[in-house]
Amino acid sequence: MSKPDKRDEIVRAALELIAEHGFHGAPMAMIAERAGVGAGTIYRYFENKDVLINELxxxxxxxxxxxxxxxxxxxxxxxxxxxxxxxxxxxxxxxxxxxxxxxxxxxxxxxxxxxxxxxxxxxxxxxxxxxxxxxxxxxxxxxxxxxxxxxxxxxxxxxxxxxxxxxxxxxxxxxxxxxxxxxxxxxxxxxx
Amino acid sequence: MSKPDKRDEIVRAALELIAEHGFHGAPMAMIAERAGVGAGTIYRYFENKDVLINELxxxxxxxxxxxxxxxxxxxxxxxxxxxxxxxxxxxxxxxxxxxxxxxxxxxxxxxxxxxxxxxxxxxxxxxxxxxxxxxxxxxxxxxxxxxxxxxxxxxxxxxxxxxxxxxxxxxxxxxxxxxxxxxxxxxxxxxx
Amino acid sequence: MSKPDKRDEIVRAALELIAEHGFHGAPMAMIAERAGVGAGTIYRYFENKDVLINELxxxxxxxxxxxxxxxxxxxxxxxxxxxxxxxxxxxxxxxxxxxxxxxxxxxxxxxxxxxxxxxxxxxxxxxxxxxxxxxxxxxxxxxxxxxxxxxxxxxxxxxxxxxxxxxxxxxxxxxxxxxxxxxxxxxxxxxx
Amino acid sequence: MSKPDKRDEIVRAALELIAEHGFHGAPMAMIAERAGVGAGTIYRYFENKDVLINELxxxxxxxxxxxxxxxxxxxxxxxxxxxxxxxxxxxxxxxxxxxxxxxxxxxxxxxxxxxxxxxxxxxxxxxxxxxxxxxxxxxxxxxxxxxxxxxxxxxxxxxxxxxxxxxxxxxxxxxxxxxxxxxxxxxxxxxx
DNA sequence: TATGAATGAGCCTTCATTCAT
DNA sequence: AATGAATGAAGGCTCATTCAT
Structure with missing residues (x-):
């Protein structure tokens, strides 16, 4: 999986989970799992959860x-x-x-x-x-x-x-x- | 402070904090403090946070x-x-x-x-x-x-x-x- | 209800609740309610919960x-x-x-x-x-x-x-x- | 400390504390401290306190x-x-x-x-x-x-x-x- | 003397974030 | 670069005990 691919997966997973369960029903660990990446990996692409939310x-x-x-x-x-x-x-x-x-x-x-x-x-x-x-x-x-x-x-x-x-x-x-x-x-x- | 007074204070505090910060930005402890009551007191008037939110x-x-x-x-x-x-x-x-x-x-x-x-x-x-x-x-x-x-x-x-x-x-x-x-x-x- | 009566009611209520639910499933408030007395009343007859338990x-x-x-x-x-x-x-x-x-x-x-x-x-x-x-x-x-x-x-x-x-x-x-x-x-x- | 080590430490700490003080005298935080791990760590190995107690x-x-x-x-x-x-x-x-x-x-x-x-x-x-x-x-x-x-x-x-x-x-x-x-x-x- | 509303320390659990591998 | 185990602060809730009435 190439670099932008991972980013896309994260963003897609975040969209799905947040759309359905809200910000507080979508923990970072769950987003990571749905995206098929490690929890820490998200932080290579987004400084923190707020940034992820805003960029999405x-x-x-x-x-x-x-x-x-x-x-x-x-x-x-x-x-x-x-x-x-x-x-x-x-x-x-x-x-x-x-x-x-x-x-x-x-x-x-x-x-x-x-x-x-x-x-x-x-x-x-x-x-x-x-x-x-x-x-x-x-x-x-x-x-x-x-x-x-x-x-x-x-x-x-x-x-x-x-x-x-x-x-x-x-x-x-x-x-x-x-x-x-x-x-x-x-x-x-x-x-x- | 008489009984209905405390309930009113709790409801008022919850309204203010939730209106401004959302449900998750308004912990029960913060509501209690703003209302000028102990944290446990809220639970004498509302079974739990959900009930408080709905009644309000x-x-x-x-x-x-x-x-x-x-x-x-x-x-x-x-x-x-x-x-x-x-x-x-x-x-x-x-x-x-x-x-x-x-x-x-x-x-x-x-x-x-x-x-x-x-x-x-x-x-x-x-x-x-x-x-x-x-x-x-x-x-x-x-x-x-x-x-x-x-x-x-x-x-x-x-x-x-x-x-x-x-x-x-x-x-x-x-x-x-x-x-x-x-x-x-x-x-x-x-x-x- | 005379004084010893209240004490008896408290003891009886404590026995029933603790026997069935254990010490931690029998809060003082519940014992008081079952005994038909105020929660504070228990403390007139027993210094604290430990004493009640021991005397019983x-x-x-x-x-x-x-x-x-x-x-x-x-x-x-x-x-x-x-x-x-x-x-x-x-x-x-x-x-x-x-x-x-x-x-x-x-x-x-x-x-x-x-x-x-x-x-x-x-x-x-x-x-x-x-x-x-x-x-x-x-x-x-x-x-x-x-x-x-x-x-x-x-x-x-x-x-x-x-x-x-x-x-x-x-x-x-x-x-x-x-x-x-x-x-x-x-x-x-x-x-x- | 490798993975099974931590689990073992938790189990050992739980055993010691519960054996001595009973289930209610052994808060999760105390077990964690005795095991030398963070409080949240226990929950990586055991879904909750009940599960820990049963598995032990x-x-x-x-x-x-x-x-x-x-x-x-x-x-x-x-x-x-x-x-x-x-x-x-x-x-x-x-x-x-x-x-x-x-x-x-x-x-x-x-x-x-x-x-x-x-x-x-x-x-x-x-x-x-x-x-x-x-x-x-x-x-x-x-x-x-x-x-x-x-x-x-x-x-x-x-x-x-x-x-x-x-x-x-x-x-x-x-x-x-x-x-x-x-x-x-x-x-x-x-x-x- | 009796009450029960009020209190707040303490409990279990979650989760954003870090860091050793 | 990627991982995921580890962390601990923070949240909701309970309950023994107190005290004004």
Whole structure:
């Protein structure tokens, strides 16, 4: 097994265990075992558990950003772009429940709060740049309601996240048509 | 200090510490110290930490339900009732950040999932009955979009929760006018 | 409830709980509850748990001694006296399983060892005086084997205790005839 | 220190402390300290305290069984075999007071009762098989009194255990000749 | 005198991290 | 570089004992 392979195995094992059992239900020894490496080995790739958790988060965020860009085009009409981002995000969460569960755990923890604070205060080189750009455009062109960006974000992300959670927990079954209708409802919320 | 006093102190201390540091960042010894009681004293009022956590959650839920009923009237027009519930809830979260943070922690934990499952499946006389009732009415009268109830809930709760969190974290300042506008945006999302 | 009544209730409760669950399965609070008194009340009658345990032991020992004297007569033939003591003791243990279990727990614990040491070193004003007297006589008259007293005691007590335990644990059912035969077997062990 | 060394140290420390102070007078931390290992280390070798206690008991039982088989031969006359087993057992207890004290503690505890029940009811290939076999033979050949096996066991074990205890506590000094005489007295008890 | 709420030392166990191999 | 045995601090919980009422 080559070096990056080991790292990948560790990250994968951590994702699985934390997504399912939470940070405190995923001891380092268990992650190591699931990854097929020694417990000490993890510390060659990650300084400590916190670092592992944070780096894993950033990898997931990258995947989400990549998904959002997939098939996205600045040439398409505004509404279509909005619907694309919304349906893509919701679809991604539903089809990658581990990533979703992990992100949820992360946001809901000291890690998440610290991270979020760093991000919002500094220059957001985060993943949501496409969305941010689109929303800023929408506000400027008076397509969207005249709200601070954060509020528009929440009107958009809030329902998406809630629905993904309910789907993953099995409280509802979302098919392609329903996903589209839901995002169109979100559109109603933000559009002027 | 009389008997109910001590229980109150424990509950208050638990709320503060768990809201700020999460369940695992709030050891029983720390809760006891903050409450000004001995460590063993907590166990006179709560069988164990799980019970403390659950009872505290239910107390908070009661407060939220009470707030929602405050000034609510089935006589008022549908939209007005919707706006009342939305603004009241958002206002409550903003003005009781500890309660909000606690509820968030709770929902995002084994406790929360178990609780949620019990609630959604059984017909528990939970706190959201007013909202549920209103939404069912809205669907029946074709005022609201023809979505399953869960989806309507998420279109409503999702943004409210996200916004409360952002406000509490200081990413935004919501005043009374803004709160109203936000809930009206949610209304756009759910209304037919 | 008059003063001695309370003391009796405490002693009775302690006997029941310790016999069944051992010293560590019988917290003071539980004893108090079973006795129908406040937890602090126990400390009016017994300085601490150790004292309670020791005093209770001595009460039981008194009951055993009383049973042994019941129907005992120095006039009867030696062998008959031996059989009387043996059958009476075994019968007592079988019919008072709480007393028996308690005595067993007691002997098998720091209490028991300390107690035993005190007793053997000092002048045994203990309960076994009848037995001791009889055995000394038997040795002197060359009816019994020429063993130190302690050994004769063990040849006598050892089987009786083992058999009582097995009966109480349900591994065997001893009726009156069997009890007699057993003691006669013990007689074979000690008689010259 | 190699791996089995540490396990051995733990077992030895546990034996010493439990033999002297009982299960409750031997906290895991104390066992660890006496063994010269960290507290957590014990849990690498034993799942928990109960498992440690049970495994230690079984190790001791094995030693006892090994001692009983030492020099035992089915070819020798019945009485000689009986005397061999009796003297060997008593000698073993006397020369291994820690083992003896431990076994006593064990039998007198929830562990012991559960263990004993399993053993007597099921056909476990326990340690007493030699003794059991010999006694069954003796009953069948009408060499021993016609008692249920349990009773014969108690007539044999009872005195042996009592005498071992008294020797270890210093109430008596047993030399080789005395040991032999004692077992011959036990023989008188069980022989027809 | 009687109570039982309150206390806190002490117990068993877990787990992030280190380090000898 | 990789391992995993070893560590010990920290956590949840129990219970003998005290003391204000």
């Amino acid at each position: 988060y950033q990898e997931i965020e990258k995947r989400i950003v990549a998904a959002l860009h997939q098939g996205y085009s600045r040439e398409k009409p505004f509404r279509e772009r909005f619907v694309h981002l919304g349906t893509t995000l919701l679809r991604y969460f539903i089809s990658s429940p581990l990533d979703f569960r992990y992100v949820e755990q992360f946001h809901n923890s000291p890690f998440g709060v610290a991270f979020r604070r760093d991000k919002l205060l500094g220059d957001t080189t985060s993943g949501c740049d496409v969305i941010k750009e689109l929303f800023e455009l929408g506000v400027a062109q008076q397509i969207l309601k005249d709200f601070p960006l954060v509020i528009l974000f929440d009107l958009f992300f809030g329902p998406v996240v809630s629905l993904a959670r309910d789907h993953i927990l099995g409280f509802i079954q979302l098919d392609e048509a329903m996903i589209r209708h839901i995002i169109e409802a979100c559109w109603d919320a933000v559009k002027r | 959650y239910q107390e908070i839920e009661k407060r939220i339900v009470a707030a929602l009923h405050q000034g609510y009237s089935r006589e008022k027009p549908f939209r007005e009732r919707f706006v009342h519930l939305g603004t009241t809830l958002l206002r409550y979260f903003i003005s009781s950040p500890l309660d909000f943070r606690y509820v968030e922690q709770f929902h995002n934990s084994p406790f929360g999932v178990a609780f949620r499952r019990d609630k959604l499946l059984g017909d528990t006389t939970s706190g959201c009955d007013v909202i549920k009732e209103l939404f069912e009415l809205g669907v029946a009268q074709q005022i609201l979009k023809d979505f399953p109830l869960v989806i309507l809930f998420d279109l409503f709760f999702g943004p409210v929760v996200s916004l409360a969190r952002d406000h509490i974290l200081g990413f935004i300042q919501l005043d009374e006018a803004m709160i109203r506008h936000i809930i009206e945006a949610c209304w756009d999302a759910v209304k037919r | 032991y001595q009460e039981i020992e008194k009951r055993i001694v009383a049973a042994l004297h019941q129907g005992y007569s120095r006039e009867k033939p030696f062998r008959e006296r031996f059989v009387h003591l043996g059958t009476t003791l075994l019968r007592y243990f079988i019919s008072s399983p709480l007393d028996f279990r308690y005595v067993e727990q007691f002997h098998n614990s720091p209490f028991g060892v300390a107690f035993r040491r005190d007793k053997l070193l000092g002048d045994t004003t203990s309960g076994c005086d009848v037995i001791k007297e009889l055995f000394e006589l038997g040795v002197a008259q060359q009816i019994l084997k020429d063993f130190p007293l302690v050994i004769l005691f063990d040849l006598f007590f050892g089987p009786v205790v083992s058999l009582a335990r097995d009966h109480i644990l349900g591994f065997i059912q001893l009726d009156e005839a069997m009890i007699r035969h057993i003691i006669e077997a013990c007689w074979d062990a000690v008689k010259r | 008991y079984q190790e001791i039982e094995k030693r006892i069984v090994a001692a009983l088989h030492q020099g035992y031969s089915r070819e020798k006359p019945f009485r000689e075999r009986f005397v061999h087993l009796g003297t060997t057992l008593l000698r073993y207890f006397i020369s291994s007071p820690l083992d003896f004290r431990y076994v006593e503690q064990f039998h007198n505890s929830p562990f012991g009762v559960a263990f004993r029940r399993d053993k007597l009811l099921g056909d476990t290939t326990s340690g007493c098989d030699v003794i059991k076999e010999l006694f069954e033979l003796g009953v069948a050949q009408q060499i021993l009194k016609d008692f249920p096996l349990v009773i014969l066991f108690d007539l044999f074990f009872g005195p042996v255990v009592s005498l071992a205890r008294d020797h270890i506590l210093g109430f008596i000094q047993l030399d080789e000749a005395m040991i032999r005489h004692i077992i011959e007295a036990c023989w008188d008890a069980v022989k027809r």
